[in-house]
Amino acid sequence: MGEIPNQSPDDQSPEDQGPEPVVLTVCTTCRPEGSDPEAPRPGRILADRLAGSALPEGVTVRGVECLSACKRSCTLHLSGGPARWGYIYGDLDPDAHLDEILAGAAAYASTEDGFVPWRERPVVFRKQSIARIPPVSMPSVALTPTQAPGAQTEDTPDTPALQSAKD
Template identity: 55%
Template sequence: MTVTLHVCTTCKMGRPLPEGGTPPGARLLAALEAVGAPRGVRIVPVECLSACDHGCNIALSGPGRWSYVYRGMDPDADVADILAGAAAYAAAPDGLVPWRERPVIFRKQSLARIPPMES
């Protein structure tokens, strides 16, 4: 089953953006796409995750799984950990990855955990 890694492309990391500059969220998306999604994960850009004070923000979701929103991702430093966390999430049938198996950024920078929707 495929899960989705949503990447906010409008995140500015709480800083002004120079005219014509690329938002850090868009840089994060490009960096993730350049490496490529792990098996069972698709990377999808979104325009806003409504956590602007915390950017760069991502979310993980999938059918019948808990969803997570993570804040403060660094487009220059966190790509490998984001993809490792997304792979672990894809491998967990309910989206609940054991605490010690999560990358540190997922342990410390979780903004929200949302229960699965009932069908």
């Protein structure tokens, strides 16, 4: 019998490499409306606390300057590669939600597709979801192209230009 050669990580198939790493991306710049602009931002506090926590295996945390969800201040994006669903959560409280976020990240990391059944999600992930983002690998729904009302097509003549007030 021949020996099985050692494989480098580059030689392994995606199934052999295990799941994609999970990333908790936290907005560090948003703040609740009416809060002191000089006070530490809740997202920065949350990101720092997550970074100092015992993160679940395969989970990392990173801070970014904007997730563009300012009205839902203290926001994070939970992602895990092109085959998993992604989630955006807002209205988070670094003092009240840290343990639930860690539990939710652990549950998410244990899935292949990022889908944790609703009843198994921490309450903060059930109640404060902003968006669920489909995996890149998910097939799209068949679309039937239609024109928006009032849209011009190549068959429609151009609308005459408005005449100037001088005419």
